Amino acid sequence: MPKITIREALKQAMDEEMDRDNNILLMGEEVAKYNGAYKVSQGMLEKFGDKRVRDTPITEEGFAGIGIGAAMAGLRPIVEFMTFNFAIQAMDQIINNAAKMLYMSGGKFKVPIVFRGPNGPAEYLSSQHSQAAQTFFAHVPGLKVVAPSTPRDAKGLLKTAIRDDNPVIFLESELMYSWEGDVEEGEILIPFGEANILKEGSDVTLISYSKPMKILIQAAGELQNIGINAEVIDLRSIRPLDEKTVYESVKKTNRVVIIDESWPFVSVASYLGWLISKNCFDYLDAPAEIVTSEDTPMPYNHRLEIFAQPSVEKIIDAVKKVMYL
Numbered sequence: 453m454p455k456i457t458i459r460e461a462l463k464q465a466m467d468e469e470m471d472r473d474n475n476i477l478l479m480g481e482e483v484a485k486y487n488g489a490y491k492v493s494q495g496m497l498e499k500f501g502d503k504r505v506r507d508t509p510i511t512e513e514g515f516a517g518i519g520i521g522a523a524m525a526g527l528r529p530i531v532e533f534m535t536f537n538f539a540i541q542a543m544d545q546i547i548n549n550a551a552k553m554l555y556m557s558g559g560k561f562k563v564p565i566v567f568r569g570p571n572g573p574a575e576y577l578s579s580q581h582s583q584a585a586q587t588f589f590a591h592v593p594g595l596k597v598v599a600p601s602t603p604r605d606a607k608g609l610l611k612t613a614i615r616d617d618n619p620v621i622f623l624e625s626e627l628m629y630s631w632e633g634d635v636e637e638g639e640i641l642i643p644f645g646e647a648n649i650l651k652e653g654s655d656v657t658l659i660s661y662s663k664p665m666k667i668l669i670q671a672a673g674e675l676q677n678i679g680i681n682a683e684v685i686d687l688r689s690i691r692p693l694d695e696k697t698v699y700e701s702v703k704k705t706n707r708v709v710i711i712d713e714s715w716p717f718v719s720v721a722s723y724l725g726w727l728i729s730k731n732c733f734d735y736l737d738a739p740a741e742i743v744t745s746e747d748t749p750m751p752y753n754h755r756l757e758i759f760a761q762p763s764v765e766k767i768i769d770a771v772k773k774v775m776y777l
Contacts, residue, residue, distance in 0.1 A: 480532030
């Protein structure tokens, strides 16, 4: 089975889907002549031409709106944001038009559009370019929100997103593009709303998605060395959420720690913690714990930047807390 990077997996997904359906197009800043800000669309302009791979001005609200209009007219746009920090400029289009159009039109207008690009903190980007935006979008009915952590999931989930008739927020990460993993050849479609159990365990459930999955695996290994057998769950899909897999795991382990790159207040982690407390109350031997980024704008100083984010040490401390160690 060949190993490829997440960058290559995303390109394969777009390439295969654009081969399959001529109504699919890619648009965004530097996606064409520059081959993408992170080279995800390398070579696609030469293959598909400038009618289907379109560079846009630095006007996120403008090109997001054009993409939404194109989707309403029967096309299937993929809109790349250079970073989801810039998608904040397009919030009116995404929330008031893309998310609500099917409802407000009485089902007459579908909006099959994918908004994709890197999300969350990278390095040395300071406060305005290091925000984890998933909570903003997951809050909105009408949007689907997915966040892969492996090349296989990136490919399979992006292909599913492109074929979906609803607007999909597809969250990547600048620091994940070079991550490698096994991806089998041939068609891969991964349904939304199906979490992946990466490691079976019996003592505590660790839950996250996207880039933090790397530190979850590391933390689970260190916990194993001190006799704690952690179960590790990758949500993959934030909305829809696979509650069943989460509840079954928590009922088995009786303890849970949720890790999230976003801020703690009204986050994916805090909402999932409430769901678990509500639906698994009789099975919990300790309150659900969350490990998030600190409740502060992201510092530029690299040491402070690292300290502000979830870490292996913070996860292990949270696990010890729910196990009363």
